[in-house]
Amino acid sequence: MNNPKPQEWRSEDLSQGRIMDYKAFNFVDGEGVRNSLYVSGCLFHCQGCYNQATWSFQAGVPYTQELEEQIMADLALPYVQGLTLLGGEPFLNTGILLPLVKRVRQELPEKDIWSWTGYTWEELMLETKDKLELLSYVDILVDGRFDLTKKDLSLQFRGSSNQRIIDVAKSLDAGHVILWDKLEDAH
DSSP states (O other): OOOOOTTOSOHHHHOOSEEEEEEEEESSSSSSSEEEEEESOOSOOOTTOTTGGGOOTTSSEEOOHHHHHHHHHHHTSTTOOEEEEEESOGGGOHHHHHHHHHHHHHHOTTSEEEEEOSSOHHHHTTSOHHHHHHHHHOSEEEESOOOGGGBOTTSTTOSBTTOEEEEHHHHHHHTSOOBOTTOOOOO
């Protein structure tokens, strides 16, 4: 597992503008019916990662305007609650994700945005402007690297007990982490 220094990993230096997958209408990547965009590239390399295929920034296919139109059309359906950003590492792909989340906020403000990240909240607070901007558009953040020694299959929407489900707006307002108020772990 890799631990970056603040602002060491920069999206503009790493991202190749590629995605591994887009999955419409799923129920596993957050609350409700979701459309999930899996970006390519991650440097955390967590032991036991369930999605090692996304580690390479060269993996997958280029993100295209046609795909963005499909995402927006799928999100517009009334039974879809929102968009989920995962991968790979979304915060190392701000070049493709910032225009998308801005568009979602403008055209479909009633939809929510979830994101998974290997960064902790505290690390993100010391990060680059583009990462903080992306965070500002996210409603719910699942933070922290997957830790195989803390793996717990009973946890809601995360794989290890060190990871948190964070209400981003409340946390930004408070200046510290506020957990999602719908948390329902099995134990």
